[in-house]
Amino acid sequence: MMREPLHMKRMTAALFLCVCLLLAAGFADTGSSDELADQATLRLWAVEMKTAARGPFQQIRWFCNDGSVHPPGEYACRERGGGIQHGEWTERVRRLRDNGYLIANLFAEVRPDELLGQPDAEVAIAQMVLEQYLVSTDDGWIFRRAQYYRGALQPEDENKGGRDLLRAMAAAPGWQTTRFTLLREAVRFFPHGLRMAPISEMRQLSRTLAEADPAFEPLRTKIHVRPDAGDAGRVRQYAAQRGKKELAADYEKLAVFIGEVYRPRNGRTELLALDTRGMSPALSRQIREAAGRLGTEQDPAERLQAGSHLLAKMREQLGSAGNRQQTLAVLDAGLALERDLFVTANALLDRLPGASRLERVKWLKAAVDGLCGTGFISGRQRAALLEVFDGITASAPELADYKAALDYATRVPGWADRTLRFHFTRAVDTLSVLEPLTGTYVHDRLRGSLLIAYSAILDSLLEDANRQVGITHRLMGSTVDSGLTGLNPGIARGVLMVARPGDDPNRFSRNGIYVLPATLEDLPPVAGIITADKGNMLSHMQLLARNLGIPNVAVAPELLPRVRTLEGRRVVLAVSPGGVVRIAADGPDWDEVFARESNEPSAVVRPDLAKLDLSTRRLIPLTEVRAADAGRICGPKAANLGELKHHFPEAVTEGVVIPFAVFRAVLDQPLEPGGLKVFQWMQEQYALIRSLAADPDRQRLVSVQFLERMRGRMAQANLGEDFAGALRAAMQKAFGPDGNYGVFVRSDTNVEDLPGFSGAGLNLTVMNVVGYDRVVEAIRR
Numbered sequence: 001m002m003r004e005p006l007h008m009k010r011m012t013a014a015l016f017l018c019v020c021l022l023l024a025a026g027f028a029d030t031g032s033s034d035e036l037a038d039q040a041t042l043r044l045w046a047v048e049m050k051t052a053a054r055g056p057f058q059q060i061r062w063f064c065n066d067g068s069v070h071p072p073g074e075y076a077c078r079e080r081g082g083g084i085q086h087g088e089w090t091e092r093v094r095r096l097r098d099n100g101y102l103i104a105n106l107f108a109e110v111r112p113d114e115l116l117g118q119p120d121a122e123v124a125i126a127q128m129v130l131e132q133y134l135v136s137t138d139d140g141w142i143f144r145r146a147q148y149y150r151g152a153l154q155p156e157d158e159n160k161g162g163r164d165l166l167r168a169m170a171a172a173p174g175w176q177t178t179r180f181t182l183l184r185e186a187v188r189f190f191p192h193g194l195r196m197a198p199i200s201e202m203r204q205l206s207r208t209l210a211e212a213d214p215a216f217e218p219l220r221t222k223i224h225v226r227p228d229a230g231d232a233g234r235v236r237q238y239a240a241q242r243g244k245k246e247l248a249a250d251y252e253k254l255a256v257f258i259g260e261v262y263r264p265r266n267g268r269t270e271l272l273a274l275d276t277r278g279m280s281p282a283l284s285r286q287i288r289e290a291a292g293r294l295g296t297e298q299d300p301a302e303r304l305q306a307g308s309h310l311l312a313k314m315r316e317q318l319g320s321a322g323n324r325q326q327t328l329a330v331l332d333a334g335l336a337l338e339r340d341l342f343v344t345a346n347a348l349l350d351r352l353p354g355a356s357r358l359e360r361v362k363w364l365k366a367a368v369d370g371l372c373g374t375g376f377i378s379g380r381q382r383a384a385l386l387e388v389f390d391g392i393t394a395s396a397p398e399l400a401d402y403k404a405a406l407d408y409a410t411r412v413p414g415w416a417d418r419t420l421r422f423h424f425t426r427a428v429d430t431l432s433v434l435e436p437l438t439g440t441y442v443h444d445r446l447r448g449s450l451l452i453a454y455s456a457i458l459d460s461l462l463e464d465a466n467r468q469v470g471i472t473h474r475l476m477g478s479t480v481d482s483g484l485t486g487l488n489p490g491i492a493r494g495v496l497m498v499a500r501p502g503d504d505p506n507r508f509s510r511n512g513i514y515v516l517p518a519t520l521e522d523l524p525p526v527a528g529i530i531t532a533d534k535g536n537m538l539s540h541m542q543l544l545a546r547n548l549g550i551p552n553v554a555v556a557p558e559l560l561p562r563v564r565t566l567e568g569r570r571v572v573l574a575v576s577p578g579g580v581v582r583i584a585a586d587g588p589d590w591d592e593v594f595a596r597e598s599n600e601p602s603a604v605v606r607p608d609l610a611k612l613d614l615s616t617r618r619l620i621p622l623t624e625v626r627a628a629d630a631g632r633i634c635g636p637k638a639a640n641l642g643e644l645k646h647h648f649p650e651a652v653t654e655g656v657v658i659p660f661a662v663f664r665a666v667l668d669q670p671l672e673p674g675g676l677k678v679f680q681w682m683q684e685q686y687a688l689i690r691s692l693a694a695d696p697d698r699q700r701l702v703s704v705q706f707l708e709r710m711r712g713r714m715a716q717a718n719l720g721e722d723f724a725g726a727l728r729a730a731m732q733k734a735f736g737p738d739g740n741y742g743v744f745v746r747s748d749t750n751v752e753d754l755p756g757f758s759g760a761g762l763n764l765t766v767m768n769v770v771g772y773d774r775v776v777e778a779i780r781r
Contacts, residue, residue, distance in 0.1 A: 036095065036096070036099050039433050042096070042101075042433055042434055043433070043434055043435070043436075045092050045096070045434070046103075046142060046434040046435055049093075049104075049142035050138075050140075050141065050142055050144045050145075051144070051145065052145060052146075053145050053146075053149065054087065054145070054146055054149050054152065055087075055104075055142050055143050055144065055145055055146025055147075055149065055152070056087070056089060056090060056093045056103065056104035056142050056143070056146065057087030057088055057089060057090065057104075057146055057149065057152050058087075058088055058089070058090045058091075059087070059088050060072050060085065060086070060087055060088070060149075060150075060151040060152060061085070061086075061087075061088045062076035062077050062083055062084075062085050063077075063083050063084055063085070063086065063109070064076070064077035064080035064081060064082070064083035065077065065080060065081035065082050065083050066080040066081050068080055069088070072085065072151065084108050084109075084154065084157050085151055085154065086106055086108060086109075086151070086152060086153060086154055086157070087106075087146065087149065087151070087152035087153065089104055096434075100430060101127075101430060101431065101433070101434060102124055102127040102128065102131075103127075103131055103142060103431070103434065104131075104142060104143075105128050105131055106153075106158070106161070107157075107158045107159075107160075107161030107162040107165060107190065107191060108154065108157035108158055108160070108161040109161070110161050110164075110165050112164055112165045112167075112168030112169070113168060115165070116168055116169065116172050119740070119741065119742065119770075120742070120768075120770070122179065122182060122423070123426055123427055123768065125169070125182060125186055126182060126423060126424050126426070126427035127427045127430065127431060128186070128190070129182070129185050129186055129188075129189050129190070129424075129427075130424065130427050130428065130431050130438055130441055131431070132189035132190060132191075133189055133200065133438075133441050133444075134431075134435060134437060134438065136189070136198070136200055136201055137200050137201055137203075137204035137205075137437070137440075137444070138204065138435075138437055141435070155191075158191045159191050159192055159193045161191075162190040162191040162192040163192035163193060163328070165186075165190065166183075166186060166187055166190055166192055166328050166331075167324040167325060167327070167328050168324070169183050169186060170183065170324050170327040170328050170331065171323075171324040171327070176318045176319055176327075179423075180315060180318075180375050181375035181376070181419055181420070181423055182423045182424075183331070184331060184334070184335075184374065184375045185375075185423075185445075187328070187331045187332065187335060188335055192328075198257045198260055198261060199261055199339075199342065199448040200444050200445075200448055201257050202223065202227070202254065202257040202258055202261055203223065203224060203444050203447065203448060204437075204440070204444070205250065205253060205254045205257060206219070206220045206223045206224065206254055207220060207224075207440075208250070209247060209250055209251065209254060212244070212247055212250075213243065213244050213247055214501045215242060216238065216243075217501070217517070219231075219234060219235065219238055221517070222234070223258070224447060227258070227261075227346060227452075228262070228346060228347070228350075229258070229259075229262035229343075231258045232255040232256075232258040232259045232262070233255075235251055235254050235255045235258065236251070236252070236255050238251070239251035239252065239255075261339075261342075261343070262343055268291040268292070268294040268295055270332075270333050270336045270337075271287050271290070271291045271294070271310075271333050271337065272287075272288070272291050273333075274287060274326070274329055274330065274333055275322070275326055275329065276322075277322070277326075278322030278323060278326060279320065279321055279322045279326060280317060280320035280321075282317065282320070283313070283314070283317045283320050283321060286310060286313050286317075287310065287314075290306045290307065290309070290310035293305075293306035294306055294307055294337075294340075300344045300347050300348050301348060301359070301362070301363065301366075303340075303341075303344050304341060304344050304345055304348060304363065304366045304367075304370075305362070305365075305366040305369075307337050307340065307341045307344070307370070308341060308366040308367065308368075308369035308370035308373065308450070309366070309369045310337065310373075311334055311337055311338065311341070311369065311370050311372075311373025311374065312369040312370070312372045312373040312382065313373075314330055314333075314334050314337075314373060315334075315372065315373045315375070315379075316379065318330060318331075334373065334374075338370070338373070338374055338449075338450075341370050341450060342448070342449065342450060342452075342453075345363075345367060345370075345450055345452075345453035345454075346452065346453055348363060348453065348457075349453060349456050349457070352456070352457065352460050357461065357464065358393060360457050360460060360461055361389055361392065361393055361461070362393075363453075363457050364389060364409065364454060364457055364458060364461075365385075365386060365389050367450045367451075367453060367454040367457070368382055368385045368386060368389075368412070368454070369382065370450045371412065371416065371449070371450055371451065371454065374449060374450070375419070376415075376416035376419055376420070376446075376449060376450075376451065377412060377415050377416060377419065378415075378419075381412075381415055385408075385409065385412070388405045388408050388409065389405065389409075391405065392405045399465075399468055399469060400469075402465060402468075403465045403466075403468075403469055406458065406461055406462050406465055407462075409458055410458065410462075412451070412454060412458075413446065413451055413454075413455060414546065416446055416449075416451055417442065417446060420441075420442045420445060420446070421442060424441065424442065425767065426767050426768055428441060428442070459485070462579070463482070463485070466579055467481070469578075471578065471579060471580050472580075473486075473580060473581040473582065474581075474582045474583070474584065475559065475562065475563070475583050476562075476566070476583060476584060476585060477584070480559070480581075482556070483555065483556035483558055483559040484553055484554070484555060484556075484559065484581040484583075485553065485554040485556075485579070485581070486552075486553055486575040486576065486578075486579035486580065486581045487531070487542045487545065487552040487553065487554055487575075488529075488542065488545045488546050488549075488550060488551055488552035488575065489551060489575045489576060489577045489579075490528070490549065490550065490551030490574075490575055491551060491572070491573070491574040491575070491593070491594070492513060492527040492528035492550075492551050492572070492573050492574075493513075493527070493570065493571070493572045493573075493586050493590065493594065494509075494511045494512050494513045494526075494527040494528065494570065494571070495509070495511070495512055495513070495568065495569070495570055495571075496512075496513050496514075496515070496530075496563075496566045496567055496568070496569055496570075496571045497509070497512045497513065497514045497515070497567065497568075498514075498515045498564055498567045499514050499515060499516045499517070505523055505524055506524055508523075508524055508526050509526065510524075510525055510526060510527065510700075511526075511527050511696075512526050512527060513526070513527050513528040513529070513530065513571060513573050514526050514528070514529055514530065515530045515532055515555075515560075515563060515564065515567075516529055516530070516531060516532065517531075517532050523545070523548070525548055525550065526550060527550070527573075528550060528551045528552070528553075528573040529545050529550055529551070529552040529553070530552075530553050530554075530555055530563060530573065530583075531552060531553065531554045531555065532555060532560055542554075551573055551574070551575045552575070553573065553575055553581050553583070563583070566583075569585065569586075570585070570586040571583060571584065571585060571586055572584045572585075572586050572590050607631060607750050608631055611631050611632050612631065612632065612660065612750060613632050613633050613659075613660070613661070614660060614661045614664045615661060616633050616659050616661050617659065617661045617662050617665065617723075618659070618726070619656055619657070619658055619659075619662075619726050619727060619730040620633070620634075620656070620657040620659060621654075621655070621656060621657075621730070621733075621734060622638070622641060622642050622645050622652075622653075622654060622655030622656065622657060622734075623642070623645055623646070623649070624642070625638055625639055625641075625642025625643075625645075625657050626639065626642055626643050626646065627639050627640055627642070627643040629642070630750075631750045633657075633659040633660060633661070634657050634658075634659055634660065634748060635748030635749050635750055636748070637746065637748040638655075638657045638748055641655065642655075642657070654734045654735060655734065656727075656730045656731060656734050658727075658779070660750065662719075662723060664679075665720075666678070666714075666717050666718075666719065667679040667682070669717075669718065671713070678713065682710070685702075685706045688702060689702055689703055689706065714780055714781075715780050715781065716780070717780050719776065719779070719780075724776070727772070727775070727776070728772060731743075731772065731775070738771060738772050739770060739771050741770070742768040742769060742770045743768070743769050743770075743775060744765060744766070744767050744768065744769070745765070745766040745769055745775065745778040745779060745781075746765045746766075747765070766778035766781055
């Protein structure tokens with residue numbers, strides 16, 4: 001892309017190392033970086049703020065427009081240009097903010113143009129969104145008691161500040177397009193005078209209740225997987241018959257949340273209330289026409305189709321909504337419409353058993369429109385999906401084409417997951433240091449959206465398609481037509497384990513095949529997963545399994561007792577790419593299968609070592625790299641991006657490539673003074689690990705020790721003064737003055753893209769690194 005001033009547009013750039021480090025810019029430093037306490041202490045600070053009477057504040061002060069600060073008193077800022085009163089941060093909060101933990105945000109103090117002009121504006125906004133998410137789902141989070149500290153927070157000032165910031169974002173370049181998802185999430189969570197339906201609060205409180213009352217877990221799962229208006233009554237019935245007395249208030253609070261989510265609304269009223277003066281005639285007409293199809297008297301399928309299509313058009317034509325006030329009003333109306341569509345789509349799920357294939361595909365198309373309108377998928381992805389669906393509804397498709405179309409549609413949850421992570425990963429990683437609950441944001445947003453209905457509808461079509469193509473599963477030798485769903489392909493062998501409430505996932509065996517609840521919050525690498533209950537492609541467990549590349553099968557409740565009888569036995573779990581499932585007793589007959597898996601030609605990675613150039617140590621501008629350099633001086637990520645840069649110079653960011661030879665030079669240093677070179681030591685360690693094949697436990701221990709020492713060595717690697725000078729010069733030439741941009745540091749290897757090799761989850765991207773010293777640290781990582 002063309003280089004632009006920092007105040008106009010976030011820069012992006014790319015630095016590729018041999019293990020291709022992608023540098024993409026965009027963020028300035030957040031302030032001083034005085035040494036903070038360890039993570040456990042920082043987390044304790046957050047806990048103490050939750051319970052402290054004043055939360056993150058030490059006292060109340062007047063903050064006058066002339067920059068002065070004064071104790072509470074009448075007319076304290078009258079002679080000083082006016083001002084506002086609110087809490088003053090504690091020293092701990094100041095230190096945390098100076099080190100990039102942007103907590104205890106006061107919207108009344110935000111200067112929108114100043115904030116949005118900073119190169120790290122997106123990260124700051126993302127952290128502010130996450131803090132408001134924590135406030136809504138964790139009973140105020142660090143403001144829990146400060147909410148009752150008189151004068152600490154002024155609702156009118158906070159709403160005005162939030163409203164001014166959102167309007168400025170809506171009018172700023174890029175926020176209606178490439179940053180639309182982040183803008184919309186900010187509108188969802190920032191205070192500005194509106195109250196959205198408490199879907200996140202409903203999900204979080206049900207999770208908290210299940211932790212305090214394990215018997216509540218089945219109802220919690222129902223609320224997370226298939227919520228409906230009747231859940232309020234179910235919660236109250238549970239509380240009356242089986243609930244814990246000390247949790248009575250929380251059961252009732254959850255029932256109230258559910259009632260609020262499913263309270264009948266008329267979205268058309270909010271749409272028709274929009275001020276269309278200054279709005280384009282096309283958008284105004286579409287709003288009026290859709291509103292006529294959104295009345296509660298209309299069929300739910302009609303409301304879903306009309307509302308979702310309008311939601312997509314509102315995103316597409318947001319730039320023609322009028323001034324910034326009208327743009328924010330359109331975004332607010334879109335959120336209200338999304339809330340109604342969430343309820344409408346879930347109501348349609350009751351019709352699934354009797355719905356035709358054509359009806360269900362139409363519902364999927366509507367959900368795709370809605371997911372695009374909410375920012376979860378892009379306009380391009382929407383167009384591709386609609387083309388696929390149109391292809392199978394225009395005429396009677398071949399069975400293979402029909403199944404292929406549905407398989408393509410399964411990509412949507414992954415697309416949505418990556419969209420949110422693109423905008424929020426850095427902020428989640430930062431705030432998770434203080435509050436682990438931050439890590440639930442992405443999953444809560446996915447399951448609080450139209451994706452929950454989309455996945456259920458698509459699952460029903462896939463089950464039907466599998467039956468049509470004759471897919472049957474086998475469980476311990478018996479044929480099973482239904483009740484087993486292959487969610488993630490792969491094959492694994494190991495001892496079958498049944499996880500129970502309270503089990504620590506960090507103690508799971510890497511070689512075990514585990515029966516796990518679909519709602520498990522975290523998962524270390526294991527051999528295979530059997531998800532209890534029906535599960536689907538959007539379940540948290542499946543998202544984890546897909547990211548880790550672990551075979552995953554969902555087991556319906558009626559089959560679960562049969563699976564649990566296998567606890568303690570060695571079994572094989574196999575899921576084909578087409579979704580065929582086999583759970584069988586392990587034995588010698590399977591040895592040949594696993595031998596083929598490990599020895600098939602595609603599993604042998606054979607880089608062309610004769611092509612490798614370990615003499616070129618010059619840092620190379622991305623403009624000089626071509627596809628032919630892949631496997632020679634750099635990996636294919638850098639080489640292919642260089643090729644694209646050559647053909648589309650304005651569309652591809654600037655970058656710097658650090659060639660393989662630089663990293664080989666690090667391996668040629670002695671491991672210890674006067675000792676073996678690092679590379680020689682690595683060769684010895686690999687030989688030792690191979691020799692321990694007959695002792696898997698010992699082999700695993702030696703492997704872990706080797707990797708730990710190797711990581712430690714790389715973290716402290718001496719890259720040399722020559723490299724340091726060359727890197728400074730290359731970055732200055734490619735990106736400009738140090739500290740005025742941020743970069744993505746991306747690893748790459750000479751075995752990338754070779755048959756049989758997958759780098760998924762192995763290569764690291766360090767995002768938005770600012771400053772030379774931090775870039776060097778990221779290179780070592």
